Amino acid sequence: MSKDYYGILGVEQDATAEQIKKAYRRQAMKVHPDVAQGDDAADKFKELNEAYEVLSDPNKRAVFDRGGDPMSNQGAGFSGFGGGFAGGFDFSNLVDAMFGAQGTRGPRSRVRQGQDALIRVRLQLHEAVFGVTKSIKVDTAVVCPKCQGRGGEPGSEPVTCVTCDGAGEVSQIQRSFIGDIRTSQPCPTCRGYGTTIPRPCGECSGEGRVRSVRNISVRIPAGVSTGIRIHLESQGEVGPGGGPAGDLYVEVQVAEHETFRRDGDNLEMVVKLPMTAAALGTTVDVTTLEAEWENSDVADRKVAVEVPAGTQSGTRIVIKNRGVPRLRGGGRGELGITFLVQTPTKLDDRQRELLREFADVRKERLDEVEAHSGGKGGVLGWLREAFK
Structure with a gap:
């Protein structure tokens, strides 16, 4: 050797x-x-x-x-x-x-993996809290129904490229001081595929796929929130040449509710109380979010709430297990109810007289007020805690 x-x-x-x-x-x-x-x-x-x-x-x-x-x-x-x-x-x-460059080596396949797709779906609060199955429209590439991804008219098969003889690339040789230098590039006739389609499909122009709107059913679990993405495998774009489809991601957006506000796994609401009910105490029936969910138990659509005598504006009580189901770990959050005591604004003569009598009995002077220190954090801190 x-x-x-x-x-x-x-x-x-x-x-x-x-x-x-x-x-x-x-x-x-x-x-x-x-x-x-x-x-x-x-x-x-x-x-x-x-x-x-x-x-x-x-x-x-x-x-x-x-x-x-x-x-x-x-x-x-x-x-x-x-x-x-x-x-x-x-x-x-x-x-x-x-x-470290990787040059073209042989013909490339017409069949390639499709791209992932993303769509957004808007949910009402009760749909996000309790879960729902949605039928959504998806506009993506699908396999051409005429050629079934082959790219040619029925009966037409790809033929070997006459320019590159099926190699998918063409070479040029140039002489230089270090010898004959051969450079390669994708074949301009077949675009690197090594074959040509004599009669491209009239439906997809040889691409093997077409755009189409289709309906798919998506199961959205209970407890989702805005920004959560649901992964649907192989429901995205079909690839060129009828290649495997990518994945589809459904991103959730939850609409605001006029009564309930979501705070993590909790639901918050404000209940207005007449001044007399707050002073004397009472029991009120509060409509829950379950009332908007058709699959809920009728008994769960209202909850009886005890209002203690002397309840002040900003008082918050908690109802356990009436909040949002947890995506991980099971169970539900709580329903927070904050009371807002309403002061009457329109009084007739009799009502005005009764209120004056009530003030006299309590020895309250209408022209005297007492400043509230607010405690820790001052008055603003007290207000924030009261109406949080």
């Missing part, structure tokens, strides 16, 4: 293809005639390329490892700055090895 290709590249005999490529890249940066000094730079570069050509090809490497001559059919070799490598040196190998 006249040459030690492993030694030229500086790798062990069990080196992997990636290690060989990295070694060639390092050596090429050093011995390339444009950067190396000395009269033997061209010879060293020629040896390096020959070593890489052999060791990067599994068949030639196997012949070399068995003691054979892997270059026996490759001609006389390098002939100097004005000559070229026998059989032509593939410049793309040099680019791949030195810069």
